[in-house]
Amino acid sequence: MSRYRHAPLLVLAGLLGACSMVGPDYRLPDDSAFRRAEAQAPFDLGGNAQVEQAPLPDDWWKLYDDPLLDRLVSEALERNTDVRLAYHNLRRAYEGFQMAHHAQEIEVGGNGSLARGQLSSEALALQEKLPVMNLADAGLAVGYQLDLFGQLRRAAEAAGASADAGAAALDSARITVVAQVVRNYVQACHASEELAIAERSLAIQERQLDVAVRLLGGGRGSEVDVARAQAQVEALRAELPPFEAKKSAALYQLAALLARTPGDLPASVAACSHAPRLEQPIPVGDGAALLKRRPDIRAAERLLAAASADIGVATAMMYPQVSLGASAGSTGMLEHMGDAVTRRWAFGPAISWHFPTRVDRARVRAMEAGADAALARFDGTVLDALRETQTLLSRYAHDLQRNLALRDSRDAASRAADHTRRLYQEGRLAYLDSLDAERTLASAEAALAASARQLSNDQVNLFLALGGGWEGSAGEPSARLEH
Numbered sequence: 001m002s003r004y005r006h007a008p009l010l011v012l013a014g015l016l017g018a019c020s021m022v023g024p025d026y027r028l029p030d031d032s033a034f035r036r037a038e039a040q041a042p043f044d045l046g047g048n049a050q051v052e053q054a055p056l057p058d059d060w061w062k063l064y065d066d067p068l069l070d071r072l073v074s075e076a077l078e079r080n081t082d083v084r085l086a087y088h089n090l091r092r093a094y095e096g097f098q099m100a101h102h103a104q105e106i107e108v109g110g111n112g113s114l115a116r117g118q119l120s121s122e123a124l125a126l127q128e129k130l131p132v133m134n135l136a137d138a139g140l141a142v143g144y145q146l147d148l149f150g151q152l153r154r155a156a157e158a159a160g161a162s163a164d165a166g167a168a169a170l171d172s173a174r175i176t177v178v179a180q181v182v183r184n185y186v187q188a189c190h191a192s193e194e195l196a197i198a199e200r201s202l203a204i205q206e207r208q209l210d211v212a213v214r215l216l217g218g219g220r221g222s223e224v225d226v227a228r229a230q231a232q233v234e235a236l237r238a239e240l241p242p243f244e245a246k247k248s249a250a251l252y253q254l255a256a257l258l259a260r261t262p263g264d265l266p267a268s269v270a271a272c273s274h275a276p277r278l279e280q281p282i283p284v285g286d287g288a289a290l291l292k293r294r295p296d297i298r299a300a301e302r303l304l305a306a307a308s309a310d311i312g313v314a315t316a317m318m319y320p321q322v323s324l325g326a327s328a329g330s331t332g333m334l335e336h337m338g339d340a341v342t343r344r345w346a347f348g349p350a351i352s353w354h355f356p357t358r359v360d361r362a363r364v365r366a367m368e369a370g371a372d373a374a375l376a377r378f379d380g381t382v383l384d385a386l387r388e389t390q391t392l393l394s395r396y397a398h399d400l401q402r403n404l405a406l407r408d409s410r411d412a413a414s415r416a417a418d419h420t421r422r423l424y425q426e427g428r429l430a431y432l433d434s435l436d437a438e439r440t441l442a443s444a445e446a447a448l449a450a451s452a453r454q455l456s457n458d459q460v461n462l463f464l465a466l467g468g469g470w471e472g473s474a475g476e477p478s479a480r481l482e483h
Contacts, residue, residue, distance in 0.1 A: 021150025022319065023312020026157070026305045033379040034301070040288040043390060048397040054283035056293070056468045061182050064276035068268055069185055072258065076181045077174060079259040086166075086173035093159075093166035100159035103152045104145055112138040114334065136337050139329020139344070146349075149319040154312030161306035168299035175295065177257060179464040183457065184254040189275035190453040191247035196273065197449050198243060201442035202236040208438060209233050211425060220427065228435060236442065275456055282459065284393070284466060287386060294385050294467035300378040307374040311367040318360045320353035389465045396458040403451040410444040417441040 033039055045051050057063070061073050077083060118132045147153055209229040215221030251270055252262045291297055325348070332342030417437045424434035 021153055021312060022315040023150065023154055024308055026308040028301065028304075029375060032375065033382040034291055034297075038287075039291060039382060039386060040286070042286040043284055043393055045284075046394060046397045048393070048400065050278075050281050050400055051284050051393060051396070051462075052281040053286060054281075055285050055289060056283050056463075056466050058468060060463050060466075060468045061178060063278055063280065063282075064182075065279065066276040068266075068272075069182065069276060072185060072254070072269070073178055073181050076177050076257050080173075080177045080257055081259055083170070083173050083177055086170040090163070090166040090170050093163040097156070097159040097163040100152070100156040103155065104147050107143045108140070109143075110138075110140045111329075112136075134334035135332070136334040137329065137331045138337070139327055139331075141325065141327040143323055143325045145321070145323040148322055149316040151313055151316030151319075151321070154309045154316060158306040158309035158313065161302045161309060165299040165302040165306070168295040168302060171295035172299070175464060175467060179460050181254065181257050182463075183460045184250045184257065185269070185272070186275045186456040186460070187453065188247050188250035188254065188269070189272040190449070190456060191243050191250060192273045193275065194446070194449040194453070195240060195243040195247065197445045198236065198239045201438075201445060202233065202240070204438055205229065205233045205236050205442075208435065215427075232435065232439065239446075275452070277456075278459060282396075282462060284389075284462070290385060290389060290466060291382060296467075297378075297381050297385055300374075300381040304371070304374040304378045307367070307371040311364065311371055314360075314364045314367045317363070318356040320351050322349055322351050324349050385465070385467075389462070392458065392462045392465050396455075396462055399451065399454055399458050403448070403455055406444070406448045406451050410441075410448045413437075413441040413444040 028034060042053055045053070062070060113136065115135050116132065117135060119130050119135075121128060121130050124130075145152065209226070209232075212221055212225045212229040216223065216226050247270075251265060254269065255262050255265050258265075285293075326346065328343075328345040330337050330342040331344055332339075336342050417440070420429055420434045420437040423429035
């Protein structure tokens with residue numbers, strides 16, 4: 001019989017040699033939208049001279065050359081609550097990966113007990129009652145799970161991919177916060193500009209009212225001219241509160257982005273009267289750079305990898321699970337502990353397995369469906385990113401054309417208003433004609449200011465769609481995971 005003593009170990013060795021990880025090894029499908037040549041191509045810039053194919057810099061907000069804006073962005077990246085939330089979610093995902101990665105480590109444990117009692121004579125096939133005695137047990141156990149079919153490795157693979165998706169979510173939170181800080185800062189500045197334009201228009205109209213009153217007093221005007229001038233003054237005065245409300249809302253939002261309370265902003269932020277403007281074309285890169293840079297695409301790809309690994313986990317659950325264990329200790333009466341008669345030890349494999357059922361097969365099919373859904377979601381994310389960027393490029397080009405036309409309109413209206421104002425004050429032009437010219441100028445100024453605000457918003461939206469602003473500030477768990 002001695003030659004069969006090591007038969008279980010030989011069988012186990014054979015199993016080790018014959019087994020490997022089950023389930024698909026992940027690779028990005030060749031037919032995915034990410035791999036299409038047209039997805040990697042340069043963008044259609046539509047002849048817009050304000051954009052170029054140069055690579056997008058990490059810190060794109062510095063293209064505005066505004067030191068105050070730079071400080072606001074830096075503070076937001078450090079203190080913003082959404083960024084902090086995403087960072088700690090990543091920490092949790094990273095530790096989940098660590099748990100899965102080290103699930104196959106050797107487990108060492110011990111146990112011990114001490115009791116006074118009486119053992120069952122019947123259980124020991126004895127006829128006489130056993131005396132009350134002091135009983136003790138102490139031992140040490142070592143266990144190791146053999147991952148023959150890759151269940152643990154696939155689980156670690158899925159957890160690692162999920163943690164990578166968490167890192168992408170952190171990057172997405174960063175670029176979103178940066179874009180929101182820039183947007184609200186420039187919107188507050190634009191609100192100040194539009195408010196100043198409205199106040200200038202009001203001042204001009206008040207002067208017109210004063211002229212109409214004086215002409216009436218001199219017998220050269222009419223009460224109708226005074227009434228019209230008064231109505232225009234009040235109409236222009238009514239336009240001031242909305243601009244003040246826009247500025248306040250932008251400043252309150254900016255304070256929240258910096259994890260400050262409303263109103264807790266440097267005075268220089270509220271004092272901004274001219275929105276920062278780009279002095280160079282926006283660098284947009286190409287489709288290939290966009291797809292590699294956007295965090296939402298990276299997150300979707302990592303979730304696809306996790307879904308693929310989940311198939312292997314579900315498949316491995318239909319195969320035997322084998323673990324090696326060893327234990328040693330001493331069990332008996334307390335006064336005999338340590339003697340040879342109380343010593344015990346054991347060593348050998350433990351195998352658990354059940355014949356695959358319809359539940360197991362359905363679980364695998366469910367994971368396969370999940371992987372297909374993840375691929376569809378990934379393709380959709382890629383296509384949406386390309387669509388969004390190209391749409392914003394087109395919108396920016398058309399808004400630039402509109403801004404240029406509005407600028408020409410404002411200049412023409414300004415010249416006309418200056419001319420009619422002089423003629424009216426000299427008594428050579430009817431008041432109604434002068435009023436119409438002033439009203440046209442006020443409308444042109446307001447339209448041009450609104451267009452400038454829209455251009456700033458277009459620029460921020462384009463930078464956000466391009467996905468820049470996170471590469472220079474990698475989080476600690478993300479960096480550890482990469483290693």
